[in-house]
Amino acid sequence: MxxxxxxxxxxxxxxxxxxxxxxxxxxxxxxxxxxxxxxxxxxxxxxxxxxxxxxxxxxxxxxxxxxxxxxxxxxxxxxxxxxxxxxxxxxxxxxxxxxxxxxxxxxxxxxxxxxxxMPTPLEYEEEVSGPMQTKTRAYLKIQDGCDNFCSYCSIPYNRGRSRSRKLENCLNEAKILAKTSKEIVVTGIDMSSYTVDGKPGLGILMHALGDIQGTRFRLGSLEVGVITKEFLSILSTMPNFCPQFHLSLQSACDKVLYDMNRHYTFKEYLTKIKWIRKFFPNANITTELIVGYPTESNKDFLVTLRNIKKVHFGDMHIFPFSQKAGTVASRLKDLPNSVKKERFYQAEKIKEKQKQKYLKKNQHTIHQVLVEEKEGEYWVGYTENYIKTYLTGHQEVGVVVTVRLQQPYQEGMMGKVEEERK
Ligand code: SF4
Missing domain, CATH: 3.40.50.12160 (Methylthiotransferase, N-terminal domain)
Structure with a gap:
C-alpha cells in the first residue's frame, strides 16, 4: 500500500x-x-x-x-x-x-x-560491478548497503539493505584483477556483514582468495563484530594477506557509542585489538573517530582521549561531527563549531604521536613496497602493512620492491631498496 x-x-x-x-x-x-x-x-x-x-x-x-x-x-x-x-x-x-x-x-x-x-534491491546488483584493472591497487567490491543504522550515517537510507555478492563472482573477478594488479583491496559498504549462503562469509572468501597468486590482498574497513579468533586464524594462513586492519571505532566512550547506535563497548573493541596483535604482532591498526557528536560531553570526550591512547593506532581518520540530513543525529542539537574544532585538535595530537611511534617501530625492518607513483623527487608506494614509503633512484609504477625502512619522512618513511622484484 x-x-x-x-x-x-x-x-x-x-x-x-x-x-x-x-x-x-x-x-x-x-x-x-x-x-x-x-x-x-x-x-x-x-x-x-x-x-x-x-x-x-x-x-x-x-x-x-x-x-x-x-x-x-x-x-x-x-x-x-x-x-x-x-x-x-x-x-x-x-x-x-x-x-x-x-x-x-x-x-x-x-x-x-x-x-x-526504498527501491532497494534484495540481491547484489552484479551488473554494476566489473573488474577495473590497474597495475597497482585494484578494488574488489563484495557487498553493498548496510543494515546498521548508525545514528549519524545516511548510507543505509541512500544505499539500502545489505546484500552480498556471490562468492563465485567475487573469486572470478579477483582472478581477473590478479593478472595485472599487484594488490587487491577487498571492499564493501559494510563488508563485515558479507554472507555466503546466508551465513557469515568474509572468512570463507578470504580463505579462497589465499589461493590466488601474483597479487596481495588487503581488507577495507571492518566492524568489531567480524573479528573472531577463527577469522584471524584464516587470515594468518593466507600467504598474500596484508596485515592492516582498519577497525572502525567512531568513539571510545561507551555512552556515546550507545547514542551512535554502535553495538559494542570500548572494552570489546580493545579485546579485538589484542586478538589481532596476537595473530599479527606488527599489524597496522587504523581507525575512524568522530569528535563532537551532539551528546558527547566534555567528560565523555576525555574518556575517548584516555581510551584511544590504550590502542596505539598506526593512523586515525578523525572527523568533527557533521549533520547528515535525514539521520537520527541530524535532529539533535549540534555542538558549537569551536568545541568540535578544539576536540579535533586534541585528538589529532594523540593520533600524530601514535602514528610516529608506529613508524619508529618499523624503522630498519624489511617490507615489500608496491610502487604507485612519483611525488616530486621521490617514488612512493605502500608496504604490506600500509606505511607510505618514499624511495630514491629509478623505479617503475606497479613494481614490488624489497625495502628496508629508514627514518620517518612526511606522511610515512624513507625506504632503501634492497632488492627488486617484478
Ligand atoms: S557508519 Fe558504516 S556501519 Fe554505520 S550505518 Fe553507516 S555504513 Fe553502516
Missing amino acids: NKKVCLINLGCKVNKYELDCLARILVKHGYDVVTHKESADYYVVNTCAVTNEAEKKSRQYIGKLAKLNANAKIVVMGCASQANPKQFQSKPNVITVIGTTKREDILTYLKGWDHAL
Missing part, C-alpha cells in the same frame, strides 16, 4: 505552486497525496514568514498536527523555516526542517523514514 503524504500550504501563491510541483514528484515516486481531511503518514508544511503572526500560525499549525496524529512525521519547509529553523526543529514529530532550498531533497527524507518504500 502506498504511503500517504499531506501537503499543507500556509503561505502565498508561490508556496502553493511549489507544493503542486512537489505533489507531482511524490505521486511519480509512489506516494498518495491526500488532503488534510485524511490521516497521512507524512505532512509537509510550507510555512510563511510574511508577518510575525504568520510565523506564529505556522508553529501552532505544526503543534496541532502532532496532537491530531501522534504518528505523524512532519517535514517543515518554506520561508519561516528558512529564516528561523530552530523554532521548528524541537517541535514534536518534526523529522526535518528544509527551508526554501533543496526542496527536492524531501523525497530523500521521506524515503529515509520509510524504508519499506
Whole structure:
C-alpha cells in the first residue's frame, strides 16, 4: 500500500505552486497525496514568514498536527523555516526542517523514514560491478548497503539493505584483477556483514582468495563484530594477506557509542585489538573517530582521549561531527563549531604521536613496497602493512620492491631498496 503524504500550504501563491510541483514528484515516486481531511503518514508544511503572526500560525499549525496524529512525521519547509529553523526543529514529530532550498531533497527524507518504500534491491546488483584493472591497487567490491543504522550515517537510507555478492563472482573477478594488479583491496559498504549462503562469509572468501597468486590482498574497513579468533586464524594462513586492519571505532566512550547506535563497548573493541596483535604482532591498526557528536560531553570526550591512547593506532581518520540530513543525529542539537574544532585538535595530537611511534617501530625492518607513483623527487608506494614509503633512484609504477625502512619522512618513511622484484 502506498504511503500517504499531506501537503499543507500556509503561505502565498508561490508556496502553493511549489507544493503542486512537489505533489507531482511524490505521486511519480509512489506516494498518495491526500488532503488534510485524511490521516497521512507524512505532512509537509510550507510555512510563511510574511508577518510575525504568520510565523506564529505556522508553529501552532505544526503543534496541532502532532496532537491530531501522534504518528505523524512532519517535514517543515518554506520561508519561516528558512529564516528561523530552530523554532521548528524541537517541535514534536518534526523529522526535518528544509527551508526554501533543496526542496527536492524531501523525497530523500521521506524515503529515509520509510524504508519499506526504498527501491532497494534484495540481491547484489552484479551488473554494476566489473573488474577495473590497474597495475597497482585494484578494488574488489563484495557487498553493498548496510543494515546498521548508525545514528549519524545516511548510507543505509541512500544505499539500502545489505546484500552480498556471490562468492563465485567475487573469486572470478579477483582472478581477473590478479593478472595485472599487484594488490587487491577487498571492499564493501559494510563488508563485515558479507554472507555466503546466508551465513557469515568474509572468512570463507578470504580463505579462497589465499589461493590466488601474483597479487596481495588487503581488507577495507571492518566492524568489531567480524573479528573472531577463527577469522584471524584464516587470515594468518593466507600467504598474500596484508596485515592492516582498519577497525572502525567512531568513539571510545561507551555512552556515546550507545547514542551512535554502535553495538559494542570500548572494552570489546580493545579485546579485538589484542586478538589481532596476537595473530599479527606488527599489524597496522587504523581507525575512524568522530569528535563532537551532539551528546558527547566534555567528560565523555576525555574518556575517548584516555581510551584511544590504550590502542596505539598506526593512523586515525578523525572527523568533527557533521549533520547528515535525514539521520537520527541530524535532529539533535549540534555542538558549537569551536568545541568540535578544539576536540579535533586534541585528538589529532594523540593520533600524530601514535602514528610516529608506529613508524619508529618499523624503522630498519624489511617490507615489500608496491610502487604507485612519483611525488616530486621521490617514488612512493605502500608496504604490506600500509606505511607510505618514499624511495630514491629509478623505479617503475606497479613494481614490488624489497625495502628496508629508514627514518620517518612526511606522511610515512624513507625506504632503501634492497632488492627488486617484478
Ligand atoms: S557508519 Fe558504516 S556501519 Fe554505520 S550505518 Fe553507516 S555504513 Fe553502516
